[in-house]
Every structure is written in structure tokens, then in C-alpha cells.
Amino acid sequence: xxxxxxxxxxxxxxxxxxxxxxxxxxxxxxxxxxxxxxxxxxxxxxxxxxxxxxxxxxxxxxxxxxxxxxxxxxxxxxxxxxxxxxxxxxxxxxxxxxxxxxxxxxxxxxxxxxxxxxxxxxxxxxxxxxxxxxxxxxxxxxxxxxxxxxxxxxxxxxxxxxxxxxxxxxxxxxxxxxxxxxxxxxxxxxxxxxxxxxxxxxxxxxxxxxxxxxxxxxxxxxxxxxxxxxxxxxxxxxxxxxxxxxxxxxxx
Amino acid sequence: xxxxxxxxxxxxxxxxxxxxxxxxxxxxxxxxxxxxxxxxxxxxxxxxxxxxxxxxxxxxxxxxxxxxxxxxxxxxxxxxxxxxxxxxxxxxxxxxxxxxxxxxxxxxxxxxxxxxxxxxxxxxxxxxxxxxxxxxxxxxxxxxxxxxxxxxxxxxxxxxxxxxxxxxxxxxxxxxxxxxxxxxxxxxxxxxxxxxxxxxxxxxxxxxxxxxxxxxxxxxxxxxxxxxxxxxxxxxxxxxxxxxxxxxxxxxxxxxxxxxxxxxxxxxxxxxxxxxxxxxxxxxxxxxxxxxxxxxxxxxxxxxxxxxxxxxxxxxxxxxxxxxxxxxxxxxxxxxxxxxxxxxxxxxxxx
Numbered sequence: 001x002x003x004x005x006x007x008x009x010x011x012x013x014x015x016x017x018x019x020x021x022x023x024x025x026x027x028x029x030x031x032x033x034x035x036x037x038x039x040x041x042x043x044x045x046x047x048x049x050x051x052x053x054x055x056x057x058x059x060x061x062x063x064x065x066x067x068x069x070x071x072x073x074x075x076x077x078x079x080x081x082x083x084x085x086x087x088x089x090x091x092x093x094x095x096x097x098x099x100x101x102x103x104x105x106x107x108x109x110x111x112x113x114x115x116x117x118x119x120x121x122x123x124x125x126x127x128x129x130x131x132x133x134x135x136x137x138x139x140x141x142x143x144x145x146x147x148x149x150x151x152x153x154x155x156x157x158x159x160x161x162x163x164x165x166x167x168x169x170x171x172x173x174x175x176x177x178x179x180x181x182x183x184x185x186x187x188x189x190x191x192x193x194x195x196x197x198x199x200x201x202x203x204x205x206x207x208x209x210x211x212x213x214x215x216x217x218x219x220x221x222x223x224x225x226x227x228x229x230x231x232x233x234x235x236x237x238x239x240x241x242x243x244x245x246x247x248x249x250x251x252x
Numbered sequence: 253x254x255x256x257x258x259x260x261x262x263x264x265x266x267x268x269x270x271x272x273x274x275x276x277x278x279x280x281x282x283x284x285x286x287x288x289x290x291x292x293x294x295x296x297x298x299x300x301x302x303x304x305x306x307x308x309x310x311x312x313x314x315x316x317x318x319x320x321x322x323x324x325x326x327x328x329x330x331x332x333x334x335x336x337x338x339x340x341x342x343x344x345x346x347x348x349x350x351x352x353x354x355x356x357x358x359x360x361x362x363x364x365x366x367x368x369x370x371x372x373x374x375x376x377x378x379x380x381x382x383x384x385x386x387x388x389x390x391x392x393x394x395x396x397x398x399x400x401x402x403x404x405x406x407x408x409x410x411x412x413x414x415x416x417x418x419x420x421x422x423x424x425x426x427x428x429x430x431x432x433x434x435x436x437x438x439x440x441x442x443x444x445x446x447x448x449x450x451x452x453x454x455x456x457x458x459x460x461x462x463x464x465x466x467x468x469x470x471x472x473x474x475x476x477x478x479x480x481x482x483x484x485x486x487x488x489x490x491x492x493x494x495x496x497x498x499x500x501x502x503x504x505x506x507x508x509x510x511x512x513x514x515x516x517x518x519x520x521x522x523x524x525x526x527x528x529x530x531x532x533x534x535x536x537x538x539x540x541x542x543x544x545x546x547x548x549x550x551x552x553x554x555x556x557x558x559x560x561x562x563x564x565x566x567x568x569x570x571x572x573x574x575x576x577x578x579x580x581x582x583x584x585x586x587x588x589x590x591x592x593x594x595x596x597x598x599x600x601x602x603x
Contacts, residue, residue, distance in 0.1 A: 026509060033510030151509040160504055164489060164525045171493035171574070172315035172520060174306045176283020179576050189488040189576055214526055215541065217486045220577055 003053035003154065006038035008073055010066045011093055011123055012059030012086040015140030017041035020056070023143045030147070033154060052077040054153055058141070060086040060093050060123035067129055074130040081134045081149060082126045088135040089211050089243035093123030097244060125245060134158060139209035139242055142194055162193040165213050166206050170197035178205050185230045187238045190216035211243040218247075253400075254418040256427065257410070257437040267294055267342065269429045273377045273422070274338030277311065279304055288341065297343065302386050303568055307496035308341055308348050312355060312372045315493075316519040319368060319503075324512045335371040343381045347389070347566045349403050350396035351496030352378070354564050358499055368518075377422055380406035382448075385456050388569030390582065392456040396566040398449075410444040413437075460567065460582055461589065466554040468589055473550075477587045482542020484577045489522035491571035491579075492548070497564040498522070523548050549584065 009017055021042060023030065030036075034054075037047040055077035061067050074080055085091045096104060101120060105113045126132050134153070136145045145161065152159035162168075166188035170177070178200055179186040187208035188200060194210050212218075218235075225235050239247055258266060270276045277288045278297040286301040288308060317335070322328040344352075352373070359369035380403040383389075391397035399406070404423035407414040415437060418424050427434055492498040502521040507514040521528060524545060529538035538544045556564040565581070572580050586592045 029509045147509055148506070151507050154510070155507050155512065157507070163527050164522070165487070167486075167488035167490050167576075168493065168520070168522070168525075171306065171490055174282060174287045174304075174310070176285045176305060177490070177574060177576070180574060181284045189486040189490075213487075215487065217483075217541070220484050220486055223484075224576055224578075 002033065002035040004037045004047075004050060005034045005054045005056065005150075006052045006073065006077070007036065007041065008038075008055065008057045008059075008069075009041060010057065010059030010070065010087070010126075011062040011120075012084065012091060013140075014041055014058070016056075016058035016083040016087075016146075019140045019143045020146055023147055026143075026147050030150060034150065049076070054079045054081060054150075056081045056083050056146070057126060058083040058087050060090050060125060061129055062093060062120040062123045065119070070126060070129055079133045079153060080126070080130060081136060081153075082132045083136050083146070084141040085137050085139045085209060085211055085242045086123070087126050088137045090123050090125045090245040091139065091242055094125075095240055095244050097122035097124075097248070136161060137192060137210045138194060145194060163214060164193055165189050166191050166193045166195065166197050166200070166210075169193045169195070170200045173197055173201065175200050178203065179224070179228075183228045183230070185225060185234045185238070187221075187235060190218065190221050190235075190239065207241065208239045209242050212239055212246060218250075254424065254427075255437060256416040256418065256434040257413045257441050258407075258416050258434050259413050262433040263414075264294060266430050266433050267297075269426065270340045270342065270377075270379075272429060273426060274340045274375065276340045276342060278342040288343075299343065299381070300384070301343075302383075303345070303389075303570055303573070304348075305570075305574075306494060307351055307568065307570065308344055308378075309351065309355065309496050309499070311339060311341060311376065312352065312369055313359070313499060313501070313520075316517060317368065318515045319518050320516045322505075322514055322516065328516075330367070332367055332371055335368045336375050339372070339376040340379065341376055342379045344378055344403070345383045345391075345568075346380060346399045346406075347391040347394070347396040347568050348496055349378060349380050349399045349406075350391075350394075350566045351568070353399070353402040354497045354560075354566065355499060356402070357560055377405075377426065378403040379426075380417075382406075382408045382452070385452065385458075386569070387457045388572045389567060390456060390458040390460045390569065391567035392453055393458075393460040393462055394563070394565055394567035397452070397456075408445055408448070410441055410448060413441065415441060415445050458569070458582060460585055462563070465563075465585065465589075466557045469550060469554045472588045475588060477584070478546040479542045481545050481579060481584060482540065484579055485524065485541055485545045486577055487524045487526065487541055487544065488576065489524050490574040490576065492522035492524060493520060494570040494574045496566055496568055496570070497552070498548075500528070523551070545579075549581075553585075 055073045061070055082088045148159045170188055178184040184205040186205035188206040190212050191206050191208040192210040192213050199206050221235055278291050279286045279301040280289045280291050280296045285305045286298055287304050291297050318331050320328045320330050359366040404420045406417040418427060500521045500523060501518050504517050505514055506517055530536045538547055552565045553563045
């Protein structure tokens with residue numbers, strides 16, 4: 001019998017589920033290797049109770065209902081994989097975790113916003129609530145990282161995901177450095193690779209969507225930005241867009 | 253060694269014979285820099301380039317290559333045939349040829365010869381070309397601005413002609429195939445060569461004092477300078493990727509979905525990455541950022557001297573050009589030598 005897997009989305013844009021469905025060349029191999037029994041984004045008929053070999057969860061946890069849902073997924077799964085930067089770090093929704101929700105609603109909608117706040121709190125990564133066996137960052141998670149994770153996990157291995165910065169992949173493709181050569185505010189040196197330096201390949205500076213590398217030298221890159229007369233906060237804001245809770249934790 | 257000359261106007265005809273010897277790579281524009289690439293038009297080829305973003309290393313030891321394919325039923329199959337495609341690398345500066353000669357010592361002449369590297373190197377014709385140093389080149393200090401081996405042909409600009417050094421029998425085959433494009437040089441050509449060679453040696457704006465450097469590095473192993481450099485280093489690995497003689501690699505097995513078939517992949521690695529010295533059990537013997545960049549300097553300038561009799565640095569200036577934190581090898585060495593107070597300012601004194 002094929003191992004059963006489930007694919008879930010909490011608070012987020014469902015981009016990871018779209019990217020899983022975008023694995024068009026591999027979809028037949030994927031369903032040949034596993035039984036996708038619970039995947040609301042891909043099927044209206046789902047088995048929401050049976051035991052799962054692997055659960056893939058995207059999105060962050062924003063309220064008690066999602067926390068309960070995540071707990072339920074964890075309880076029925078042998079392995080739980082956090083997919084994408086929201087699930088791994090809190091993501092876009094956690095950018096302003098310190099500001100109160102009513103205040104944020106006011107900032108966005110002015111005085112014409114909804115009278116009472118929605119049932120949401122600060123967005124948090126999955127690891128705040130449950131054990132995460134594997135975290136695949138990215139906004140969205142790369143399709144190939146998902147395929148690699150499935151094939152490795154089925155073989156009893158944990159896939160080796162990049163821990164090095166985007167610069168490695170950028171140099172491997174021999175792109176002219178946007179930060180050094182053109183003075184653009186590129187977050188590549190402090191951002192985890194895995195994207196194949198996609199944005200620098202289109203002459204767009206890295207925005208840090210895979211989250212910061214372990215031991216990101218923020219002091220040094222801030223100084224570099226300062227010297228190049230780039231807006232001081234730009235690097236911080238970029239990284240905060242995707243991984244604010246990680247940066248806040250490092251500062252503590 | 254045979255020496256010929258070729259009028260510059262014959263270059264277009266000369267390069268038209270090169271595809272007979274393999275796929276041609278030559279320096280072309282890439283962003284604001286240059287790269288060895290397959291030129292779509294010969295007019296795209298840059299005869300006056302400073303340095304390419306990546307060195308010729310990328311063609312001998314590709315950033316990512318499949319070494320073997322494995323299958324639980326059929327066993328494994330090496331991918332040497334892929335590495336044996338003939339190539340012609342045109343327009344290589346002497347320090348880069350020197351860099352390849354250093355890689356030869358590690359990958360071809362060492363105790364554990366690497367068949368993939370050897371296959372590519374053997375099947376690649378190298379056509380060297382001289383250059384004008386810019387403010388980042390310090391090949392003059394590293395004994396690498398002239399090479400007497402490691403190339404098939406070497407072109408030196410002597411005004412209206414190139415003086416052509418024939419280094420190998422394959423180089424001679426290229427000459428034979430190019431027919432009447434080559435001529436016999438005379439006294440005046442040699443005089444022009446000697447004059448240009450002298451001018452080039454005198455034109456280096458950047459110099460690195462190499463005398464007793466390994467000994468001084470030994471003395472300065474605990475210098476605070478390494479900590480200062482470590483505080484600036486982003487551990488991005490750009491210097492390692494761009495370095496003609498950084499050859500660290502990682503090997504991973506990638507399994508195909510739903511089977512136990514797969515490939516063994518070799519890819520570039522860097523001693524600046526935190527995982528480089530991480531071993532099973534979670535121990536990391538170069539956990540500190542400063543210890544990692546220090547290691548890179550010691551391996552280049554000291555360890556390699558002990559092992560191979562010369563530093564592995566060839567003075568191409570790529571690490572100076574690519575470092576986002578502007579860590580400059582010249583300033584670092586000057587600091588270690590006690591000739592400057594610190595690395596706060598990145599501009600070297602000798603410029």
C-alpha cells in the first residue's frame with residue numbers, strides 16, 4: 001500500500017499548494033509513489049481522519065481554530081513538513097506581530113474599517129505549536145524542493161536543503177553582482193538559497209523570501225548599505241517581510 | 253617551444269578553425285563584467301577584458317556535476333563521457349592558466365587523481381592571451397603573470413601582430429590547420445615583445461609583498477585582525493566561488509521520486525559556510541565566522557606553500573572585486589604585516 005499524505009493550508013496565500021499542483025511533470029510520479037488522501041486545495045473529497053505518513057502544511061497559525069487544526073494534523077501524522085516561509089517563520093502575516101490587530105485594521109482601512117476585529121492574532125510559525133520534522137522555506141516553496149522532500153522522505157532520508165546564502169547560486173550562474181556592481185539593495189548575502197538566484201537572474205535584487213541564513217551578519221550588511229547610501233532600513237524591512245519573528249528572536 | 257606571429261587581421265580566420273577542436277568558449281560581456289561563454293558572434297568576444305566573473309575553473313570543475321548515476325538493479329555508471337567533450341578555451345589570461353596549473357597539482361598530479369577533472373582538462377585546448385593589469389591585478393607579485401606551460405597556444409599583443417607561442421602538439425595542430433595565417437617572426441617582433449613584457453611588469457599598480465609571509469602568518473595566528481575581518485565577512489562564499497584555485501566541493505546523492513535510482517552530485521562548497529566543518533554528531537571545528545575566513549587565508553597563503561611550495565593565490569583580484577564587504581586581500585596582508593592599523597579602510601596602501 002502506498003504511504004498516505006495530506007496537504008494543508010493555514011493562514012497564507014495557498015501559494016505552496018499551487019506550487020505543488022504546478023509540479024506538472026512530476027504529478028504522475030508523485031501520485032504513483034504516494035496516496036494524497038487529504039488535500040482541500042486539490043480535491044473536494046477528503047479523508048480527514050486516517051493516519052498519514054507525511055503531512056505538508058503551509059501558512060502560519062493566526063488563531064485558536066488554526067492551532068487546533070494543526071494539532072489534529074500533527075496527531076495523525078508520522079512526519080510534519082512546514083512548507084514555505086509563512087509556515088517556517090510566520091511570513092508576511094507576522095511582519096508586524098508587535099502591533100495590535102485593531103491598530104493594523106485602522107492603518108489599512110482608516111476609520112471605515114470593520115467595526116470589530118476579526119478573530120486573528122499575531123501570525124506565528126508552526127514550530128511555536130508542534131514539532132516540525134522538516135522546514136522548507138521560500139515564498140512560495142520551490143516545486144523542486146517539494147519533489148525532493150517527498151522522494152527523500154520516502155527513502156527514509158531527510159533531504160539536504162541549502163543552508164548557504166543566495167550568493168552561492170548567483171555566482172554559480174555567473175550573474176554580475178547586483179550589490180557590488182550596481183549598488184542595488186540585494187539581500188542575497190544574508191538570505192538562504194534554494195531559488196537558484198531567480199530574482200538576480202532578472203536583475204532584481206533579492207528580497208529575502210527564503211529567510212535569513214543561520215548567523216546572518218546583519219551588522220556588516222547594514223554597514224554596506226549605509227556606505228552605498230541605500231536606505232538604512234531597507235535590508236531590515238526586506239527580511240522582516242518574510243521572517244520577522246526570527247529576527248526579533250535573534251535580537252532578544 | 254615554437255614561436256610564430258599572426259597579423260591581427262587574420263584573427264577572424266584563425267578563430268574559424270577552432271570549432272574543429274571543440275566547443276569554443278571566449279570572454280564576452282556579462283552585465284558590467286565578463287564571462288567565458290559560447291559567443292554567438294565572434295564580434296562579441298572581448299579581446300581587452302579585465303577578468304571574468306568566474307575563472308576557467310568553472311569549465312574544468314563545474315559548479316554542479318553528476319559524477320555517477322546509480323540504479324539498484326543495474327549498479328552504477330560513471331558520467332565520464334559527459335566530461336570528455338572537447339572544448340576550446342580562448343583568451344585565457346596567464347594568471348588563469350597558472351590557476352589551472354595549480355588545480356592540476358591538486359586534481360591530476362596528486363595521490364588521488366580526479367578522472368572528471370582530468371578528462372575535461374585533457375580535452376580542452378587552452379589559447380592564452382596577454383593582458384593589461386588594472387588596479388586589482390597583482391599577478392606580478394604572485395609569479396603568475398607569465399606562464400610557460402598549461403596552454404596550447406599563447407597570443408601576445410605586439411602591435412599589429414600577435415606573437416604566438418606554441419605550447420603543445422595540439423597547439424601545433426591548430427597552427428597547421430590554420431594554414432598560411434601564421435608567419436615567421438623576426439628581430440623587430442621579438443624586440444616589441446620584450447618591450448611590452450617589460451612595460452606590463454612595470455605597470456602593476458597593486459603589489460603584494462610575499463617575502464616570509466608564511467612565517468609572519470604563523471606569528472600572527474592569534475592576531476585580533478582575524479576577529480575584525482570576521483566581523484565584516486558575510487560568509488557569502490563569493491570569494492571562494494570566484495577564486496581560480498578554491499576547489500572545495502560537496503557530494504550528495506539525489507534519489508529519484510518513487511525509486512531508489514539516482515545521481516551522485518558534486519557541487520561547489522566554501523570553507524566560509526558554517527556547515528563546511530560540521531561533522532556527524534553536530535561538532536563544528538570552525539564554528540566562528542572569524543576562524544573560517546582565517547582558515548581561507550591560511551590555506552591559500554601558508555598551507556599551500558607547505559604542501560606545494562607556493563601559495564595558491566595567483567593575484568587575479570577576483571576576491572577583491574566580488575566581496576560585498578570590501579574585504580581586500582592586500583589590506584589584510586598589510587594588516588598582518590603590521591604595516592597598517594587595521595582593516596577599517598579597505599583601500600590598500602600600495603595603490
